[in-house]
Amino acid sequence: MIPQTATTTTALRDVTVGKLLRNTYWLLSMTLLWSAALAALSTALKMPPVTHLVALGAAFVLIWFVLPRTARSAAGLWTVFAITGLLGFGLGPVLSAYLALPNGPTIVAMALGGTAVIFLGLSAYAIASGRDFSFLGGFVMVGFLVVLGAALVALFLPVPLLTVAISAAVVLLMSAAILFQTSLMLHHAEHLNYIEMTVSLYLAIFNLFISLLQLLGLARDE
Amino acid sequence: MSLWMKIGAALLLGAMVVAMLPAARHWLEHGPRGSAAEWLNAAFVLGLVVLFVLLLMLAV
Numbered sequence: 001m002i003p004q005t006a007t008t009t010t011a012l013r014d015v016t017v018g019k020l021l022r023n024t025y026w027l028l029s030m031t032l033l034w035s036a037a038l039a040a041l042s043t044a045l046k047m048p049p050v051t052h053l054v055a056l057g058a059a060f061v062l063i064w065f066v067l068p069r070t071a072r073s074a075a076g077l078w079t080v081f082a083i084t085g086l087l088g089f090g091l092g093p094v095l096s097a098y099l100a101l102p103n104g105p106t107i108v109a110m111a112l113g114g115t116a117v118i119f120l121g122l123s124a125y126a127i128a129s130g131r132d133f134s135f136l137g138g139f140v141m142v143g144f145l146v147v148l149g150a151a152l153v154a155l156f157l158p159v160p161l162l163t164v165a166i167s168a169a170v171v172l173l174m175s176a177a178i179l180f181q182t183s184l185m186l187h188h189a190e191h192l193n194y195i196e197m198t199v200s201l202y203l204a205i206f207n208l209f210i211s212l213l214q215l216l217g218l219a220r221d222e
Numbered sequence: 223m224s225l226w227m228k229i230g231a232a233l234l235l236g237a238m239v240v241a242m243l244p245a246a247r248h249w250l251e252h253g254p255r256g257s258a259a260e261w262l263n264a265a266f267v268l269g270l271v272v273l274f275v276l277l278l279m280l281a282v
Contacts, residue, residue: 053230060234064241107282114278118271125267135256136264141246145239152235155228168275175271179264212275219279 016189021127023194024185027080028201034081035088035202042092043099055090059083067199076195084202091210098213107220111212119205122175126182133183136176143173164218170211177204 042051062083070076098104126133147169154162181200185192256264 050227053227053234057230057234060238060241103282110278110282114275118274122267122271131260131263132254133260133264135254135260137249137253138246141242141249145242145246148235148239148242152232152239155232155235168272171275172268172272175268176264179267212278215275215279216282219282 013189017186020185020189020192020194020197024197024201027077027194027198031080031084031198031202032205035084035091035206038085038088039091039095042089043095045092046096047089047092049093049097052090052093055086059086059090062086063199063203067196071193071195076193080195080198080202083199087202087206091206094210094213098217101217101220103220107213107216111209111216114212114216115205115209118171118175118208119178122178123182126179127186130186131183132187133176133179134187136180140173140177140180143169143176147173160218163214167211167214167218170207171215174204174208174211178208 062079067076067079067083070079095108098108101107147166150162150166150169154166178201181197181204185197
């Protein structure tokens with residue numbers, strides 16, 4: 001009886017993990033498409049730079065105050081699309097600035113391709129290896145707090161080297177976050193919700209893309 | 223970036239720090255600890271990402 005119970009528990013766990021992965025990646029792909037469409041619209045409308053800041057602020061309010069209250073209901077889907085739509089729309093002025101550079105379209109395409117390769121590679125590795133990267137949680141959280149502090153300093157002390165260091169640190173931290181979040185879905189699926197996981201992975205991809213864009217833009221200037 | 227944009231961005235960054243502090247403290251105090259081998263493996267994978275980004279930067 002005991003081996004049969006263990007087999008049933010493992011099978012149930014596999015179903016939970018499979019369902020979480022399927023739902024998360026499906027919603028993530030939908031939100032990325034939606035976000036890309038709004039970024040294209042915002043670029044075409046030539047929105048002013050302040051749009052980026054306003055959209056980030058509104059998305060932050062939704063992430064911290066609305067998402068925790070709606071994530072376990074159907075309203076959570078509307079919240080996810082509102083967050084990713086706002087972030088995508090806010091990306092318009094940033095993309096416009098890079099596209100105006102002499103080889104701007106190449107930089108944007110390389111940042112986009114680089115983000116896709118890093119995300120798919122790390123997700124595939126975390127899933128295929130089956131390793132538990134949940135020990136990276138503290139490193140990602142504290143590292144991101146340090147980066148936020150450094151970004152505050154860089155706002156009022158614009159040193160190019162500090163900007164490079166911040167972007168490089170964000171690339172590293174978001175890569176670690178992708179490993180950490182994917183491994184959480186594999187090993188702790190029963191405690192997780194696909195809507196919250198979609199937002200977490202979306203934010204990692206979003207930050208990774210912005211930082212790659214900055215690094216490639218700075219490399220071009222050199 | 224205008225001064226008002228800088229002030230807005232600073233307020234937003236400050237709010238993010240305040241909002242993230244409890245989660246960071248929780249993960250530091252209660253999160254699982256990795257072994258040396260696990261950290262080495264993670265460092266190797268992240269090192270590959272750094273190499274890839276350097277290649278991209280050289281290709282621009």
